[in-house]
Amino acid sequence: MTDYLVRLNPEQREAVETIDGPVLVLAGAGTGKTRVLTTRFAHILLTKRAFPNQVLAVTFTNKAAREMRERVAAILGSPAEGLWLGTFHALCARMLRRHAPLVGLTSSFSILDSDDQIRLLKQVMQAAGLDAKRWAPPAMMGIIQRWKDRGLASGSVPPNEDTDFANGQAKEIYAAYQSRLKAVNAADFGDLLLHVTEILRGHPDVLEQYHRMFRYILVDEYQDTNVVQYLWLRLLAQRSRNICCVGDDDQSIYSWRGAEVENILRFEHDFPGAKIVRLEANYRSTAPILAVAAGLIANNEGRLGKTLRPGRTDATGEKVSVVGLWDSDEEARMVGDRAEGLRRDGNSLAEMAILVRTGAQTRAFEERMMTLGIPYKVVGGLRFYERAEIRDAIAYVRLVNQPADDLAFERIVNVPRRGVGEQALRSIHVRARELGVPLLDAAAALIAQGELRGRVKEGVGALLQGFSRWREILSRDGHQVMLATLLDECGYTDMWKQDKSPEAPGRLENLKELVRALADFDTLAGFLEHVSLVMENEENSQGERISLMTLHAAKGLEFDTVFLPGWEEGLFPSQRTMDESGAKGLEEERRLAYVGLTRARRLAIVSHAANRRIYANWQTSIPSRFIEELPDEHVERIGSAAMQRDRMITAPSVFSNGFGGQFPLVARRPKVIESWEQPGRPARPSTIPVGARVFHQKFGYGTVTATQDDRLDIAFDKAGDKRVLDRFVEAATV
DNA sequence: AGTGGGACGCTTTTT
DNA sequence: GCGTCCCACT
Numbered sequence: 001m002t003d004y005l006v007r008l009n010p011e012q013r014e015a016v017e018t019i020d021g022p023v024l025v026l027a028g029a030g031t032g033k034t035r036v037l038t039t040r041f042a043h044i045l046l047t048k049r050a051f052p053n054q055v056l057a058v059t060f061t062n063k064a065a066r067e068m069r070e071r072v073a074a075i076l077g078s079p080a081e082g083l084w085l086g087t088f089h090a091l092c093a094r095m096l097r098r099h100a101p102l103v104g105l106t107s108s109f110s111i112l113d114s115d116d117q118i119r120l121l122k123q124v125m126q127a128a129g130l131d132a133k134r135w136a137p138p139a140m141m142g143i144i145q146r147w148k149d150r151g152l153a154s155g156s157v158p159p160n161e162d163t164d165f166a167n168g169q170a171k172e173i174y175a176a177y178q179s180r181l182k183a184v185n186a187a188d189f190g191d192l193l194l195h196v197t198e199i200l201r202g203h204p205d206v207l208e209q210y211h212r213m214f215r216y217i218l219v220d221e222y223q224d225t226n227v228v229q230y231l232w233l234r235l236l237a238q239r240s241r242n243i244c245c246v247g248d249d250d251q252s253i254y255s256w257r258g259a260e261v262e263n264i265l266r267f268e269h270d271f272p273g274a275k276i277v278r279l280e281a282n283y284r285s286t287a288p289i290l291a292v293a294a295g296l297i298a299n300n301e302g303r304l305g306k307t308l309r310p311g312r313t314d315a316t317g318e319k320v321s322v323v324g325l326w327d328s329d330e331e332a333r334m335v336g337d338r339a340e341g342l343r344r345d346g347n348s349l350a351e352m353a354i355l356v357r358t359g360a361q362t363r364a365f366e367e368r369m370m371t372l373g374i375p376y377k378v379v380g381g382l383r384f385y386e387r388a389e390i391r392d393a394i395a396y397v398r399l400v401n402q403p404a405d406d407l408a409f410e411r412i413v414n415v416p417r418r419g420v421g422e423q424a425l426r427s428i429h430v431r432a433r434e435l436g437v438p439l440l441d442a443a444a445a446l447i448a449q450g451e452l453r454g455r456v457k458e459g460v461g462a463l464l465q466g467f468s469r470w471r472e473i474l475s476r477d478g479h480q481v482m483l484a485t486l487l488d489e490c491g492y493t494d495m496w497k498q499d500k501s502p503e504a505p506g507r508l509e510n511l512k513e514l515v516r517a518l519a520d521f522d523t524l525a526g527f528l529e530h531v532s533l534v535m536e537n538e539e540n541s542q543g544e545r546i547s548l549m550t551l552h553a554a555k556g557l558e559f560d561t562v563f564l565p566g567w568e569e570g571l572f573p574s575q576r577t578m579d580e581s582g583a584k585g586l587e588e589e590r591r592l593a594y595v596g597l598t599r600a601r602r603l604a605i606v607s608h609a610a611n612r613r614i615y616a617n618w619q620t621s622i623p624s625r626f627i628e629e630l631p632d633e634h635v636e637r638i639g640s641a642a643m644q645r646d647r648m649i650t651a652p653s654v655f656s657n658g659f660g661g662q663f664p665l666v667a668r669r670p671k672v673i674e675s676w677e678q679p680g681r682p683a684r685p686s687t688i689p690v691g692a693r694v695f696h697q698k699f700g701y702g703t704v705t706a707t708q709d710d711r712l713d714i715a716f717d718k719a720g721d722k723r724v725l726d727r728f729v730e731a732a733t734v
Numbered sequence: 735a736g737t738g739g740g741a742c743g744c745t746t747t748t749t
Numbered sequence: 750g751c752g753t754c755c756c757a758c759t
Contacts, residue, residue, distance in 0.1 A: 061748070089749045111749095132754095136743095189749050224748095257747065360745045363750090380747085421735050455735090533749065552746060574746075592746090615744080615750065 004075050015277040016040045022271035023244040028308045029598035030284030037246050038068050042075035050215045057085040057218040062534050088229050090533050092192040103195045110186040111532035116407045117188050124176045135166045144174050148190030149258025151228035154178045184406050193228045200235045211239040222247030226258035249304050250297050253592050282308045284558055286317025288634040289604050293597040295631035300587045320604045324639035327611040332368035335563045339546055351560035353547040355596050357572040362548045379549035385531050389507040400470050401524050404438040416495035418459025466490055479524045484515050551596045562600035567608045567624035593626045694729040
């Protein structure tokens with residue numbers, strides 16, 4: 001009956017069994033945080049303290065929510081239905097649909113994606129006469145979002161805030177943006193939290209309802225909450241005070257997105273009498289990795305204090321490697337070769353990851369993996385629902401669902417081309433404003449009155465007729481048939497069939513996938529909610545692949561081997577972060593490094609290059625200060641940081657560069673380690689001849705200019721000259 | 735209205 | 750180095 005408790009260590013057990021009153025669980029990396037959270041959830045249900053729908057469980061990502069749902073179900077032995085378990089945004093969307101009229105929306109409001117947000121804001125800024133070059137709409141969006149993160153509605157931004165941006169009109173822009181959102185019956189991501197918090201604050205009866213419902217509250221990743229999320233939680237928890245927050249102040253890496261570490265640091269103050277439980281036994285990493293991570297993070301101030309200790313008796317292991325290299329190419333080669341070597345020794349590629357500071361760094365590694373023929377996956381890049389063709393298709397669906405969705409109308413009215421240019425669109429806008437109707441109806445009115453002519457009339461007329469037909473099909477044959485018909489009839493599929501670009505076939509494939517995905521939903525509205533809130537990849541073709549991702553994307557994951565390249569001043573810690581946020585920014589960068597190190601179970605390989613290409617030109621850099629902070633006794637330095645620093649900074653005159661030793665010298669290639677160059681793969685002549693037209697997944701179409709065994713030199717039409725393995729290309733059909 | 739070329743700016747990111 | 754945006758040309 002309670003065997004699920006026996007599997008916990010004493011501190012985990014305390015975190016699970018302290019059910020009543022506020023609890024803060026400080027859970028270091030790899031200490032069984034998720035296990036505690038899910039077991040606690042199950043424990044509440046199994047001890048009959050609450051029904052499943054009386055527990056509110058909040059996560060940041062859909063992935064974490066899904067995982068918790070599955071694990072709770074596993075402990076309960078049955079699928080957990082009717083739970084209030086989800087991301088902050090999903091839960092708030094659900095609440096807001098119930099009370100939308102209280103903030104001037106209807107319950108069918110649309111949730112805008114970032115494209116829509118920017119487009120809407122751009123219109124608002126244009127109307128205010130702001131030069132988009134001087135004041136970038138995305139920057140303005142950032143300011144508005146930070147305000148929303150702090151729980152500030154457009155009327156309550158303090159007078160002394162951000163008066164210089166947008167000629168001091170920032171607050172007016174914010175207000176205008178909000179009224180446009182209301183006019184098109186839409187909410188952006190920030191609104192979901194902000195609106196619900198306002199409702200809970202201003203309507204005691206509604207708050208009362210939720211107080212009666214939620215007897216226990218569980219919060220994951222508490223260190224990442226922003227002010228509005230904190231306010232929302234505090235409102236909901238103020239009656240029962242049964243709130244359990246799990247987090248790790250050392251892994252707070254989202255302050256630039258509005259997260260406030262202070263929330264976790266202040267927990268005891270906010271919830272007097274709170275019980276603090278520390279989870280410090282790490283079951284993930286070897287002792288040297290833990291020691292190195294601990295040594296690094298000890299350089300931060302203002303921590304709640306927590307020391308990871310090895311939780312396994314077999315936690316001995318290799319030292320952390322720190323490798324100094326000449327340039328970023330050599331770094332990519334080192335990583336590729338070591339990955340290949342590990343694979344030869346029987347290690348799975350799925351258990352290796354390359355974690356970088358910025359997304360742009362992945363490219364060099366991608367190319368290297370391709371050359372070596374090592375399968376890889378980039379985690380996080382463009383997500384399925386962010387692809388242009390998917391957004392277009394969804395805009396059509398949104399219009400079927402809600403004819404008043406003006407943003408969707410604007411997106412697709414001329415996609416595929418229907419001859420609707422700036423002029424035509426403007427007259428539709430004018431008419432819409434005159435009549436006080438949505439753009440779709442305004443367009444119909446213009447056609448009825450013969451004010452649109454020729455191609456435009458034909459095109460838009462057919463589109464409008466299409467919408468009434470597609471709505472019929474929807475009610476008769478269901479949403480899947482409707483979307484398939486719609487995409488064919490509106491000309492969208494044909495548009496991509498006629499497109500000769502290398503991406504077009506993939507886009508058609510994605511559209512098919514979208515139609516297929518529709519089958520998983522009972523209603524069109526349910527599907528749209530999912531699309532708005534779950535911006536994630538379809539399970540990234542799993543299997544035997546090395547993972548490439550940013551450090552941010554790696555939080556919560558773990559691998560046997562972790563490569564941590566690019567530990568150089570300016571890149572990591574990021575100069576930009578230090579400029580913008582000073583000492584606090586530096587500490588956050590250090591936490592990011594800590595997150596990176598603690599992802600590794602057995603092997604962590606840190607590296608830094610003396611020269612790196614940034615944008616178009618080469619830049620010389622010195623090793624990251626974080627490298628010096630790693631405790632020596634657990635680190636093996638190869639091509640040591642100190643040596644490189646000497647050579648480049650303090651003794652440049654050793655080499656003559658013709659500039660009087662004025663520049664950091666980068667004259668010769670110090671061959672630090674010979675063994676990276678692995679013996680080649682067995683040579684095998686390629687079957688593809690010089691001159692052949694070929695197609696490559698990433699680079700598109702090209703012509704073979706030379707071959708050497710199974711390596712091909714190819715002049716790609718778009719991507720330029722590359723050398724790739726022949727198995728990565730196929731004969732082109734055109 | 736649609737296309738193509740050049741200038742520009744940007745690279746934490748999740749919902 | 751690449752994608753986006755704007756403008757000039759067709």
